[in-house]
Structure formats: C-alpha cells, structure tokens
Amino acid sequence: MTVEAKPAVKRAIIVGGSLGGLFAALLLRRSGWEVEVHERVAGDLSGRGAGIVTHPELFAVLARAGIGRSEAEVGVAVRGRRVFAADGALAGERALPQVLTAWGHLHGLLHHALPAGAYRSGVSLVRVEEASDAVTAHFSDGSTARGDLLVGADGIGSTVRAQRLPEVAPLYAGYVAWRGLVDEADLTAQTRAALCDHFSFSLPPGEQMLGYPVAGEERGGRRFNFVWYRPAAAGADLAALLTDIDGHAQPLSIAPNRIRPEVIAGMRSDARRLLAPPFAEVVERTAQPFLQAIQDLETPRMALGRRIAILGDAAFVARPHVGMGVTKAAGDADALARALAANPHDLPAALAEFEAARLAFGRAVVRRARELGAYMQAQILTPRERALAERHRAPEAVMAETAVATGLAA
Secondary structure (H helix, E strand, O other), X not given: OOOOOOOXXXXXXXXXXXXXXXXXXXXXXXXXXXXXXXXXXXXXXXXXXXXXXXXXXXXXXXXHOOOOOOHHHHOEEEEEEEEEOOOOOEEEEEEEEEEEEEHHHHHHHHHHOXXXXXXXXXXXXXXXXXXXXXXXXXXXXXXXXXXXXXXXXOOOOOHHHHHHOOOOOOEEEEEEEEEEEEEHHHOOHHHHHHHOOOEEEEOOOOOEEEEEEEEOOOOXXXXXXXXXXXXXXXXXXXXXXXXXXXXOEOOOEOOHHHEOHHHHHHHHXXXXXXXXXXXXXXXXXXOOOEEEEEEEEEOOOOXXXXXXXXXXXXXEEOOHHHOOHHHHHHHHHHHHHHHHHHOOOOHHHHXXXXXXXXXXXXXXXXXXXXXXXXXXXXXXXXXXXXXXXXXXXXXXXXXXXXXXXXXXXO
C-alpha cells in the first residue's frame, strides 16, 4: 500500500515583534504555518507605547487570531467626546461610544497567545537573502533563519524595506506630539469627573490636546492617556526638542529618559498657560512624558520579492489623528493570511493579491491623517491645506472626525 507523504509545513520568518508582527504570527499559525518572530529589542515590550483607539475591524481580526476577548477585556469604553475651553468650561459634547486601550495591554494579549519558542528577542536583522526556493534572514549575532516567506513588520525604520526600497523614507510633518500616561487615581476628583469617562479635547490656537482612559497596569485600575500636538519647524525648533541630556542632537526620536529636564519643564509651563485646567493637571502629574516627531511614510509596494512582504508601519505610517495604526496593521496581517490561504501553491500570486488589497487602504489612511493634522503644521503651503486647517479648528469637526473610520475611501 502506498502511503502519501504529508505536505511539508511552510515556514514564515517574521521580523518585528510589535503588534503587526504578532498579528501576522498568530494568523499564519492558525492557517497551518510554522512561524518564528524575531524582535530586535531584548526583553518585554509591553511597557512601551501609549493609548490605542479601537475599531470594529480590530476586534474582528482579534477573533480570527484566536483572541476572542470582550470589549471590556481589551479596553475601556467611553460614552462620547468633549471639548474644553481654555478656562475649563465645556465648549462642546458629542455622543460617540468607543473602546480605548493601551498598546502594552494589547501587546500582552497577543504575545501570551504565541508559544514561547516562537518568539526570539534581542536580535537585529542585518540583511535578507532571497533564493528561488527559500528566503534567509541574517541577524547581527551571526545567526540566520530560513523559511518560505519573510514578513517585514519592523516599523517605520524597517530594515526589510530599506534593503529593498532604499528610496522610501519617512517625511517629517512639521509638528510633534507630547504623550504620556498617568494613573487615574493620581488625578483630582474634579479632573477625573471632567475627563476620565470621555474622549476629550483642548484646542489651543494651532495645537491640539486629546486624551482618554485606558486599562491600567493593575487589574481593575485605569490610566489616562494624553497626546498633545504642537508645531515645531524643522531646523532649530525641532533640534532644541531633540537634543538630549548630554547635548547630543537626535534625528527624529529621543528616548523618554534622555529628554532634557528644561524641555519638560517648559512643556509643563506651556500646559498651565495654554490648556484647559484638567489637561494641565494631567500633564503636571505625568511622571515621564515622551516626545514623538510626527512623520508620514508611504511605500509604493508591499510585496518586495517573490517571498518577501512588509506590513503595518513598515509600509505606511499615518499621523495618529486618524487612530488607525494598529487596526491597519491587523488588517494587513489578516489580508496576508487570507491571500496565502487562497493561493496555497503560488506564493508570488498570494503576495500580489495581498498588495492589491492593502496598498489603496494604506494610502487612504495616510491621506486622511494629513487632512486631520493640517492645522498643526508649522507651515501651511497650499489653499487646500489652509481650507482643511480652518475646518479642523472647529470643535464639532474635531469631535466628529478624529480617530473614526470616516473619509477612508481609496
């Protein structure tokens, strides 16, 4: 009797252990792939990142990845949105139920669902080598990983993308975001009542502060996440913010513990002067705020070879106003897994199908995020940018359009 040989299990190498990489790993495993995730940062990533806005698509992909958690297990529900005037008076209110979560909380859910042996940390990718029958990743410690498919989920500074598309680079948008998290219990009762059950805004001229509650590190506890967008022209203004405690200028990012104390002190002083009092208190009581230079990134391709694909922030980075970064990464991973399942014997066709499904969406998200952020740019150059800036200074437009999945037609 002839015994048919079982088909060989296909192997995927995933570069990047952030949310996009974990979504890809979990979805591919459920499709029968063997996966191995390689993350350059040693140790646990769950303490990184800040708040995340969820969308229905994110919960759908979580369920397909085997994490069928309720909204309450994933995040914190809010009833709606509020805008506060500079004196703390309520300037606008809108009903808009939404679930907000924290990057670290979601990363923990995904990471714990992956077998320990499938995740390798503290290894940086050096180069990718593609052959007709396999793809090989070479790492800085001298190790290699060989598989049928390599997925670059290695973020805005993607090594995978840089090797294949060296001409594609992030573009600074002309403004920065101060971000931070503070325990809800550390805020006064008055500030908790104003902010902690809503997605709230304060709108100084040419700037935007927003915040919302997220799950805390302790079970049952909550934290308040804020994002404060402020213009900073490329050149001296940006350099002053990104010069670290040792006087070294950083390009477009700086570690939170390297920010000069006088820069943080100046930011807190500006908060007291410009923001609604509840938000000024949030800034004052945040122990370690961090700084993010806002950038755009668009790639012309997501299939970078017969066996290589990129997804998430390695492909498209949109300004955070649209609130779609994590949902976009999850959708990318889901589209990749579906395309591979639909073309089990034709990997190039699967990658082409994946790219066709997600390129237009990535472009639409970046375009929409630019529209929402136009009025915070240090320079507004075109009539269209000026028109968008005027529209998105209005409290009603800010409440209705920030971090919702509208205006995303391809």
